[in-house]
Amino acid sequence: MPEVDAVVTARRGLALAVLTADCVPVLLADPDAGVAAAAHAGRPGLVAGVVPAAVRAMVSLGAAPERIVARTGPAVCGRCYEVPEAMRAEVTAVEPAAHAETSWGTPAVDVSAGVHAQLDRLGVCDRAQAPVCTLESENHFSYRRDRTTGRLASYVWLD
Ligand SMILES: [Zn+2]
Numbered sequence: 001m002p003e004v005d006a007v008v009t010a011r012r013g014l015a016l017a018v019l020t021a022d023c024v025p026v027l028l029a030d031p032d033a034g035v036a037a038a039a040h041a042g043r044p045g046l047v048a049g050v051v052p053a054a055v056r057a058m059v060s061l062g063a064a065p066e067r068i069v070a071r072t073g074p075a076v077c078g079r080c081y082e083v084p085e086a087m088r089a090e091v092t093a094v095e096p097a098a099h100a101e102t103s104w105g106t107p108a109v110d111v112s113a114g115v116h117a118q119l120d121r122l123g124v125c126d127r128a129q130a131p132v133c134t135l136e137s138e139n140h141f142s143y144r145r146d147r148t149t150g151r152l153a154s155y156v157w158l159d
Pocket of ligand 1: 076077078079080081133134135136
């Protein structure tokens with residue numbers, strides 16, 4: 001299996017998985033077209049546009065953005081993801097919606113908010129975000145908190 005940040009399928013019954021720690025797991029499906037995708041969006045993936053690329057790949061397989069159901073899973077939140085000021089500027093130059101501040105008042109990035117803004121611009125309206133921050137939740141793996149390599153697995157498939 002090559003190392004990739006997104007996978008797309010038009011085969012029903014095939015489950016796609018995405019493994020994350022603090023990055024954003026993104027699950028996409030167009031049930032009518034029978035096309036699904038899973039993506040891993042960290043800060044670099046947000047800037048590189050991995051989610052728009054996954055949506056374009058789905059569209060090339062017959063999906064329509066207005067039919068796509070998008071769900072993002074547990075990830076480190078914008079109040080916890082501290083970054084240097086220059087790094088925030090670099091990210092928000094590409095995606096302004098990712099601009100955030102930590103709960104202690106320093107520059108931060110909200111990758112989930114950035115991903116949702118990208119999906120919104122693509123016309124994907126059926127979106128929801130898991131209300132869980134991996135750093136704040138003891139029940140979820142967080143590399144930033146634990147410095148170990150546990151992973152969350154998120155799955156998407158079409159019957
Ligand atoms: Zn948090």
